[in-house]
Amino acid sequence: MSTPNPRFPATRYATLRVVENSETATHWCHMHADLAATPGRACFKPQLINDILKFQRNLSDRLRRAQHDGQQGLQHVVLASDCDAFNLGGDLEYFCDAIRRQDRPALLAYARECVNGVHAFHSGMDVGVHSIALVQGDALGGGFEAALSCHTIVAEEGVSMGLPEVLFDLFPGMGAYSFLCKRIPPHQAERLMLAGDLYSSEQLHAMGLVDVLVPRGQGVQAVEQVIRDNRRIPHARAAMHRVRAMAQPITLDEMQAITDVWVDTALQLGSKSLRTMERLVRAQYRRHGEGDAERVQLP
Template sequence: MSAVHPFPIAHSHDTLRVIEEAERDVYWIHMHANLAIEQGRPCFSSRLVNDIVDYQQQLSRKLASSGAVSPHVVLASDSDVFNLGGDLDLFCRLIKAGDRERLLDYAQRCVRGVHTFHAGLGVRAHSIALVQGNALGGGFEAALSCHTIVAEEGVMMGLPEVLFDLFPGMGAYSFMCQRVSPRLAERIMLEGNLYSAEQLKEMGLVDVVVPRGQGIAAVEQVIRDSRRIPHAWAAMQQVRKATTEVPIEEMMRITEIWVDTAMQLGDKSLRTMERLVRAQTRRSGGDIA
């Protein structure tokens, strides 16, 4: 769980706790802020996706107008998990209703959000995922979309979508292939296993692993290290963009495949999703229908 930072700002995104340290161009985005006062699951609800995309747009405009040279944007969580992934309850309802249009709209909004972190908000920002609790499915994809992943020991991450005969369709393959071989990326997606932060660092999928409670200090060290060589760092951001940035068109094509696959799922897969929703609801202390 994230420690308290100074200088929180007021904002209208109730699922986020945003801290803007404009004097040093560091911006912290904590997901699931609303769960401190209301029941819910720490997943990518439509509210959370909308709030993230909206704030990204606001921050991008602000940084562009300020001329910030090397801003840092940190994605973290106010829950005891980073993020449990897509909204499985919503998936079930839309699949049962045959509502491909709404499911595609949700998936495309998710893609825009993760691609914006991947693309540095369009202003060469350095995106950092601070993973202090488990990151599953779309939660892991969101972490992978960031340029640097800092994780605490014992955190588990993975892509379990194969449990309900689906695949992670919001960037996992594209982002993992920047870090590991396509063969390994495919194996991780099709086996659906969970891995510790330590295992993922050995694979090359996580950059920094630190003991529990030291994640924020590690993020600050990453920021300090980048600022010791500001010109080289800024140049490398341009090189990264020129050589490895995943086109959003590629991600949108993949997410259409994901939607078409989801719409074909049968009762067995939907029952598995519903069981996972109940398990997520139990762990968050909510009522189960």
């Protein structure tokens, strides 16, 4: 897929597999690397969020130093997955526990870290990086938000994506509305968020939410083609990022304010909503290994 950069050995992370290609200035970030050895859930567990933030900070610092030394060139970051799901969304098990304890600080800290991560992909990590989401498996809830945060979404056919939070009387609060409204009209974004339906990658491509749609197994090649196309026009692409940020700004303050609303809404959920979340948690465990499925007890 890509080759390591000999000048900058990739840092090792518990939940990420990071691979760098110096020739194309590309940095691949594969989520759920830990699931290969340990059954679990392909969701945004706190460890995965922490690893992504650490990856972003490390890469941003390195690229900023390189720019200071006069090294130029359009860089690409590809967010992908090492399992058959891109990402199934927020850590519902964590949510249930925090809501039952009415632990607002814990829920708010989690939500704000998520927002910091997706906003960094959206902003090019403040160093002009072009972010690409490679969706080869289902992207639900926060997983779909993470894909939407990227500048380009490449998806393979037959993949499901959507925002099912309304099933437990919540809304997607880590960037969905802001990112959707960059691609589709606000009223359409609201309908999508409140319906809770799942859509195929083919449907989302027709709606304008997926940029590049390819047959199964051709996602990596499609990403590489996007990168080649961008490298032919690096100055125009970099300028387009700046223009987009001026014309359609999504600020971190805006996203933090929205996620505050999400936290306050989550803390109002009752037992019916929590039971729905817990059933989804059990389904996630069964999907990628049943080791801990039975410890999620329904009241």
